[in-house]
Amino acid sequence: MKKNIRNMLIILLTCMSCLTISYLKASAADSFQTIKSDSYLNTVGSSSVKLPDAFKKKQIDGISLVYNDKFIPIDAVVNKNIITITPSEYLKNKKTYYLRIFTSDDGQYELKLKAYDLKSIDFSKRTVVLIPPKPEKGFNFPYYLVIQKDMDKSKYKRLMVETNNTGRPSDVLAVHQESAYNTAISGSVGGYVAEVLKMPMLVPVFPRPLTDWWDNYYHTLPRVVMQKTSGDGQRIDLQLIAMIEDARELLDSNGIKLEKKIFMTGFSASGQFANRFTVLHPEYVRAVFHGGFTMYPTDEIDGNILYYPLGTADIEEISGEEFNLSEYKKVVQFVYTGDLDKNDRIVETAEDYNAYDAEIMHNIYKTEDPMKIWAKKEELMKKLGFGKNIQFHIYQGIGHGIPTAAFHDAIDFFKANYKDGKIEKLKNPKKDAWYWHPEEIPELNGL
């Protein structure tokens, strides 16, 4: 009897411990019930995840989003069997995330979800999407990509790029993002042209910090910014190119094949960005239309050495590449100012021009009168042999602002110069800055 009990006890104990051990192991591997789902995550913003109908009756106690064994901070709201998830950080395009759901009836479920920048495009409406930074692809800031309604049917397959220009420094990137969004959707010449001609539009969200603002005027692409050797803001010109290539890839996978070269627009700071970018990377630019002409495609004028950002004397040191004259000559340029604009600074500025630059500008222009400076710019470009490529224009009745007439002219300009090769100047650009007759733009009727 005694022995019996002991034996039984041993058997029982062995069995139970085996069971317990196997149970523990099982819990580690398959304690989560896998749920198959068609849902996916957006890399930016909220995503809705649909659970099976059975979840309508379950109470969800906890939700975790896991990537590489790490918990991603999320807000989550449950409405019946739909979970709306808002991560507090950007997710990564085409990576797999695990959504774990814990229900009050002790259920533990797991969904395998992929994240996408742009899962698919609905061409029946305009889509504005923020593409998160991709340091592995060469850009450390997000950008906006606008996909126009009926873009798939458009004959204009070029990317319109206007860099962001907040107009004020802020350490909060969200402030620059709000301004970039406005540029992307309506508040800019580039945004308008892209919408009318149904072209995709890219607006980067570059920073312009308040802290040490004098070294951080990213929105004009000044010398100190080009020379940064540390931090996220190095070589934002190359970061913009990386964004352009990323957008090209995203659109390509959705059936939109873009021309290699882009269109660029800009005014004031973003005009200068377009102007400088064109000199740095003419092989990427088909046509520019901007109000920010300050840089010459030459090393010197009348013995005055022009260093970046006035000229190309040290461009190799700044960008690592020689000035590409043959490509620059292929770029069509329309540059404008207002007859009342007094913003053309030929003085030393904290964020852009040093004392040497200011002195050189004085030597070249020999005047403080903005209209005389403008005339001199045109004359110099002609003298340098670029008269055929660039058109200078003055809008009447406007100071430092974007003329409504420029919206009209930009459409004509980009349409005329859509194809690579021939350079078409505008025959009759508007004179009155405030000219505005949208009914004259045939494409608008289809909007």
Added chain:
Amino acid sequence: MKKHIKISVLIICVFLLSAATAVVSGKSKVKKLSVTGSLYATQKSSLKLPKTFDPDAVTGISLVDEKNRIISAKFEFRSEKLYITPSNDLLGEKKYTLKIFMKDNTRYQAELTAEDYISINNNKHSYIKVSAKPDKGFNYPYYLMVPKGTLSNTDKKYMVVEPNNTGFPSDSMEAHEVAVLIHLHNYGYTTGGAGGYQVASELKMPLLIPVFPRPLSEDGLGVYVHALDREVMTAKGVDYERPNLQLIAMMEDAKELLSKQGIKLEKKVLMVGFSASGDFVNRFMFLHPEWVKAVASSSSTIFPASEYNGIKLNYPLGTADMKSLFGIKFNAKEYNKIAKYIYRGDQDGNDYTEDWDKNGEEYVKAIRKLFKDETQPYKWNRKIQIMDDLGYNDNYQYHIYKGIGHNISEKMHEDIVAFFKANLGDKFTKITPHEYAE
């Protein structure tokens, strides 16, 4: 001996049986997790976990609010501690549940109440961020600066209040918070400010700055919460509903909080404002004069009357519809008691009366009737004349600074400090301000 074995067998069997039941059903129990430490509403918290807790066995973790919504937070387990960093501020004095899910389906829960982190040091300026407390009447956080020497200051103390003014609209609360930190001189960059920092530091009295929003709007101007305009004051069902009452709730909350730290404050406050925040202060003192001891503002845009020369003066031009709109009857007696310093620069081109505010067509029409044109100093003098006509220029000092535009200088800050110093008692005292701003 036999009996002993039998009992032990029985005990073991019962134990195993119950274990077996648990294994079969997989039934988990929610266990209370005893953690020590505070959950801070606006910053990183560290909670000490029991020694037996195995962070490697965690399969899920959620911070959940009273409505069972999952609140975004970063969780890190490190040396027997759980660090929680909420992605957005939590609400102060609200209950949150921390839920931790383990590999073996054990579920831990800890009930936590979000707190504000308060630490006041008499030897330096102390900064406190107080989280939003909707139950107490304010939906936004506010900042307190307790200047060096406040704890040892035995004088009668007033709170200094400067409404925040970011200078541009944004939906990013971080942008508005940065502007507040700049005005508190608690940021890497300092500029502007209506003088709150200077007054508080000099008088050794606490400074309160709310973090009100200024949301983006279709017209590009934003919703001008920072100016307390008519559009804002009549908005319903929004988080920024009645910022005036939210500010009062913040003031009361701050007094209670500071009182617990040994800083007793008078009921009334000293208010400063420049530009938009000047409008806010100017309008606030008409709505709630019983809360205001003294004011220094760059704005004078509201008149203490329901009409003037047959022109109806609705909010924010006068008091005509204050009762019907806000249930507030203009309190002339308390209004007259306020010591008021109203200033501007002689080159200031900002038109306070129409520019950015959204006060409706009626307002603009009334302004056009009240003022022949928009030039200065005509408009300024006309305002003073209207106040005279209405018999309300008691306890007012007006001053125009030479050589400055829409800006505020150190000398102006000095005068504002001097004005409050002179008017802490019951008697109204004018100061001798600087003639030139620079």
